[in-house]
Amino acid sequence: MNKKIFLVLFLYLSGFCMASANLSFQLPQLPVSFRQELEVAKAHMKKNMLDSAELSLRKVKSMLPPLKDTIGTFNYLQYLDAYHDLLFRKSLHEQAKQVSQEMLRVSKKTNDKKHMAEAFYGLALNQSKLGQWSLAADNITKALKVSEGLYNTAEKAKYYFFLSDVFFELREGNKSLDYSTKAYSLLSSSGNTNLIKERLDIALLEMLSGQDDLALRHLQEAERNIDKAREPLQVARIYLFLSHAYVIKKQFDHSLIELNKIPEYYTRINNEDPGFKLHTEMAMAETHYGLGNYERAKYYFNRNINQALREMDTSDIRECYQLGSRIYEALGDKGTALDYLKRYIVFSDSANSVSMKKAIHETDIKYQTTLKEKAIADQKLLIMRKDYELHRKDRYLIFGCSAIVLLILSVVIVYLVYRNRNQAIELTLLKAQIHPHFLFNTLNNLFALCISKSDAAPGVVLGLANILRYILYECNSVTADLQKELDIIAEYVALEKIRHVEGLEVNTYMDPELRGYTVAPLLLLPLVENAYKHGVNKLEGDCWINIEARIRGNKFIFKISNNKPLTANRSVVKSK
Known part of the structure; x- marks a missing residue:
């Protein structure tokens, strides 16, 4: 009897110990829930459901294990990466920049080169949005240097595309095309089959650099090969870019045909790109202006200009001001046309400022594909500095001569104005x-x-x-x-x-x-x-x-x- 009791007690204790062992074995599986919640947050961000994504990231933060081991640090870096993406989508660029700096600090401490490169990229991305072009160029260069040993062509291509975007915003079409082509080559060599977006970006850069016929051929090729049912956003982009190509070639009737194909895709692409309709309707205004339908052009322009001023980039806003000036001038409203023209000139002056030109130069020489090219760039920079020192004294002479010339011109202008005023008075008296x-x-x-x-x-x-x-x-x-x-x-x-x-x-x-x-x-x-x-x-x-x-x-x-x-x-x- 005692043996039976002992046997039952032994089996019970054995089962309890096994259950304890299983429980202790299941405890490290906590990161599974962490990863699942993190994927939920990323899915919400892809659908532009930012409030839901923020709630999910709060749960993710509460699940973070201590940063005492490699797993805890890695999960913390993943959380920072997702949180940066959320802040960037909300246009909170200063806060997003701080998250990238924290991500850079932790990744340097653990020598995690992948997240280190992403941190540099995040800094560059937010600095570009804040107009800090020189700092953005520095950080994207560091991201490229760090990513060289990772053998991740997709990441390298992304950084090259960012450099291309920097030059595109600065309206340096040829340089932007060079970097975009390099990124496209990396993706193509890696066997990436989803290259339609990159092909469209290159076509846009070809138009910007004056290669209109080549861009038109590439766009028509993309239209023939794309799956219109599975890629509605890319199809709509093709039609929009084709319209732009026809506008450049002054074939406005063809441009209108392409634009009229887009509205049927609005409901399917609104979540992916909410601003696409805005760009399409501003293109409608430009096309109707080219066709001489000035009232119709005014309708599309007035309907979208306020939203454009809130959401479009600086270069696009400048082009909108120029378009508004041309439309109202054609309608005979000289006052409104002059107002838009003044705004256009202000934006043009801003784009041509000294800091912009400096950013173009520095970004051009920051990253070179070989050490030899970098050495050549350093030599050029050294020569430029010496040349600057040699010519600094000459600036005073140039400034003095310029002041004299301006004074003479001012006197001539005052004389001409005075003479014309007298003639006008004489005519009025007559x-x-x-x-x-x-x-x-x-x-x-x-x-x-x-x-x-x-x-x-x-x-x-x-x-x-x-x-x-x-x-x-x-x-x-x-x-x-x-x-x-x-x-x-x-x-x-x-x-x-x-x-x-x-x-x-x-x-x-x-x-x-x-x-x-x-x-x-x-x-x-x-x-x-x-x-x-x-x-x-x-x-x-x-x-x-x-x-x-x-x-x-x-x-x-x-x-x-x-x-x-x-x-x-x-x-x-x-x-x-």
Whole structure:
């Protein structure tokens, strides 16, 4: 009996020990839940569900084991990588940069080169978004150096694509194309079959560097080979890039055809690229402008410009300002066109600032594929520094000469402005002399015709309207059409004939070759008016006026003559 009890007790204790052993064996499996929750967070980020991703990452952080061993440190680095991705997607670039710095510190401590390269890449990515181009160039160069011993072509290609993006933002198309082509070659040699996106990026760079026909051929090839059902976003990108290629070639009707293919994909690609519709509709505005559909272009532009200013990159915003200026100028809204043009100039000046140029130069020489190329770049930099020291003293002389030149130009500009202002004042005074005298005479004539209920009254009103319209609205420029000026003189003579029905003979001769010439506005009309004022109006008998306009060689001859009272002739003789 005691043996049986002992046997049962032994079996119970054995089972308990085995269960304890199994329990102790299961404890290290805790990272499985950690990895699962981390994958859930990454899946939420891919779907742009950032709030859900943040909740999942909080759970991941609470599951982190102590950093006492390699596994704990590795899991901590994975968490930092995912957390950086979340902050970057939320455009919290300063916080994301701090996470990358922490990731770099831990990875250096453990000599984890993969996460070290990712930390440098994360720093460069956020610095580029903050406009810190030089720092971004330094860090992406370090990422490339660290990744050289990893034999991970996909990571290297990603870093090369980032360098390509830096030059693309700086509108250095050829350099951007070089780095993008190098990245594409790495992916192709590694057997990567999903190269459509990279091929499209290269096509865009080909357009930027002026290789339009080559880009068009590559895009058409991609359209033929892509699976339209499985890759809706890439299909839509192909259509958008094709549209851009046709715009460059001034084939706007083809561009509109490609753009009209895109809207059916909006519902399928909105989660992947929420800003794609914005770029498409701004392309619609540009295409309709090219087709001359200015109202339609204005519709798409006004519908999207506010969102574009919030979400687009600086270079794209600058192009939007330029497009807005062209659209409103074509519609005749000069004020709005000028406003957009001023904004475009401000952005252009920013892109061409000294820091931008320095970033272009430094990024160009930061990374070289061989030590020999790096040594050559260092020599170039040393020569540039010595050259800078040699020419620093000459700058004072250059600045002094520039100041003198600017002073001279300022004086010349002030003189020209003053002279033009005087001419404008003289022209205004001349108009002021013409308007009241002529207007009152004509209104008196019209009043007399209305009292007598003459059928000529409507004609007088129409003639007066034509002359006033010309004086008030068509004489604001420096020159006027010569034929139009002569037509107004004919209108004036016709109005004066109503007042001088009898006893006045007006003879006119106009050279038929007068079309196509210009003259200062209202230069000729005062001469005709004076012939009536000082000649015809003071004669009681028959009177005459001869008007002649002709071209002789490169000279315009306008001759007017009339008879005048004898008293006027006698006064002239006495004055002599």
